[in-house]
Amino acid sequence: MIDISVVIPTYNRLWSLPNAVQSCLATAAKVEVIVVDNGSTDGTWEWLQQQPGVRAIRMDNWGKDWAVVEALKVAQGEYVRFLDSDDWLAEGANDEQLRLARNEAADVVVAGYQDFDDAANTLHALTWVDCDDFIAQQLGEGWSSHYSAFLFRRDFIADIPHRQDFAFIDDRMFMIEVALKKPRLAVYRKPAFIHRRHGRGRLQDSRGIVKTVATWQQLTVYRKAFAMLGAAGELSPRRKRAPLRVVWSLMRELAKTHPAEAAAVYDWIHELDPTFAAPIRRSLALAYRTLGFRRTERLVNLRARLLGRP
Numbered sequence: 001m002i003d004i005s006v007v008i009p010t011y012n013r014l015w016s017l018p019n020a021v022q023s024c025l026a027t028a029a030k031v032e033v034i035v036v037d038n039g040s041t042d043g044t045w046e047w048l049q050q051q052p053g054v055r056a057i058r059m060d061n062w063g064k065d066w067a068v069v070e071a072l073k074v075a076q077g078e079y080v081r082f083l084d085s086d087d088w089l090a091e092g093a094n095d096e097q098l099r100l101a102r103n104e105a106a107d108v109v110v111a112g113y114q115d116f117d118d119a120a121n122t123l124h125a126l127t128w129v130d131c132d133d134f135i136a137q138q139l140g141e142g143w144s145s146h147y148s149a150f151l152f153r154r155d156f157i158a159d160i161p162h163r164q165d166f167a168f169i170d171d172r173m174f175m176i177e178v179a180l181k182k183p184r185l186a187v188y189r190k191p192a193f194i195h196r197r198h199g200r201g202r203l204q205d206s207r208g209i210v211k212t213v214a215t216w217q218q219l220t221v222y223r224k225a226f227a228m229l230g231a232a233g234e235l236s237p238r239r240k241r242a243p244l245r246v247v248w249s250l251m252r253e254l255a256k257t258h259p260a261e262a263a264a265v266y267d268w269i270h271e272l273d274p275t276f277a278a279p280i281r282r283s284l285a286l287a288y289r290t291l292g293f294r295r296t297e298r299l300v301n302l303r304a305r306l307l308g309r310p
Contacts, residue, residue, distance in 0.1 A: 003029040004094055005077030005154065009067035010085035011038040014047055016196070023088035025053050029098050032077060035085075036067035065162035065170045072154075080154045082147060082171070086196050090114065093192040097151040100186040107183035109151040111192035118198040125191055133238060138179040139225060140243035147171050149192035156183060166221055168214035176225045180232070215253050219265060222247055226272075240272045248278055255297040266293045 006024040010017050017035070024033045033054045037045050039061030048056035057070055068082065079101055083089065090113075097109040112128040128145055131137040137144050160177045162170040222243050229235040247269055255262035266288075269276055278285055287296040 001030065002032050002077040003079065003098055004031045004151070005071075005075035005080045006031060006033045006083055006089075006094075007068055007071040007075065007080060008033065008035045008083050008085050009038055009064045009071070010035060010040065010044060011061065011064075012040045012042045012044065013085040014040070014042045014044045015200070016086040017044060017047070020083055020085050020088050021051065021054060023091075024083065024094070026091065027094040029095050031094060032075070034071040034075060036071050038063065038067045063164070065164050065166075068162040068170075072158075075154060077154055079151050080157070081151050083193065084148065086198065086200070087148060087193055088196075089193045090191050093188070093190070094151075096190070097188050097192060100188055101151055101153065104186040105184060106186035107153045107156040107181075108178065109186045109188050110145060111149040111188035111190065112145055113149040114191040114194045116194050116196050118196060123194075127191070128187055128189065130187070134183070134185065135176075135179040135229070135234070136239050136242040138175045139222070139239060140246045141238070141241075144175070146193075146195060147175050148195070149188075151188075151192075152178070156181070166217050168210075168217050169221055172218070173221045173224070176221065177228075180225075180228060180234075212254070212257055215250050216261075219247065219250050219254070223268075237273075241276075244269055244273060244276055245279060248276075256301060259294050259297050262297065263293045 004027075008017070008020055008024075021033055021035065024031055034057065035048055035054050036057045036059060037048060038059060045056070045058055048054060055074070057067075057074070059067065059070060072080070079098060081094075093111070097111065100106065101109045110128055112126045115124045115126060116122070117124075126143070126145070128149075129137075129143050131142060133141070157174075157178060160174060160181075163173055164170075166173045226235055226240070229239060247265065251262050251265040251269065254265065278288075284296070284300075287299070291299075
């Protein structure tokens with residue numbers, strides 16, 4: 001019996017992958033580490049062939065979501081967790097979260113994590129925040145942690161894929177779908193992994209058209225989630241409000257390049273919550289009400305260009 005399958009998709013991260021793998025193997029539980037090489041060209045595949053404790057899969061560079069789906073096809077663990085190849089697990093997290101999962105018959109063991117900044121060489125703890133509505137929390141009501149800090153019962157998530165439609169934010173859609181299944185939760189009160197901030201490229205650091213696509217994907221995630229909740233009769237006012245501050249910031253970003261689409265999001269926000277108080281200056285809020293969204297955004301963008309702002 002395998003206790004935990006750890007899924008690590010990777011692409012040209014040989015500089016950090018060994019540390020990620022080793023952090024998974026330092027455990028008393030029986031762990032299988034499944035590394036999916038997503039078409040690396042830096043010697044990753046050759047290194048993986050020399051690692052006896054790793055189950056390696058090689059595929060073309062189709063992205064993280066496809067890599068995770070392939071790994072789950074062969075995973076055998078009772079529980080599973082996901083880890084980026086530039087991060088690493090905290091000491092004892094696998095063993096202690098597994099013990100909690102079994103003792104409390106949990107579908108998901110949630111936790112916080114630590115944030116490590118390469119440039120500043122600093123470590124900052126982000127502890128788990130309790131919430132009485134896991135769906136609202138995952139939609140954006142407060143802080144929802146990172147799914148690499150969580151341990152999932154494999155049977156519970158078997159029908160929830162990482163979806164190609166949301167390649168830049170597939171883990172967010174995944175977590176919302178997990179929440180919609182109403183998992184039995186257990187809470188691990190220590191940091192479960194270390195999230196590494198560095199300057200060597202991450203999907204979260206997108207720019208230009210990639211940033212626009214990522215923004216649209218995030219908005220689509222919330223629309224999809226609300227449609228699913230509505231169909232199940234579980235779209236409460238609280239859940240409608242949960243992501244609106246995030247959706248607002250996404251809308252403002254989208255307005256820089258696609259004002260018509262942003263205007264539709266603006267209308268959607270106020271359909272969901274007519275009393276929504278936007279986190280902006282009063283003068284700008286007044287301009288939205290008197291001049292309308294599109295005209296106001298044209299003036300805002302014109303002013304930004306005149307001042308030389310992006």
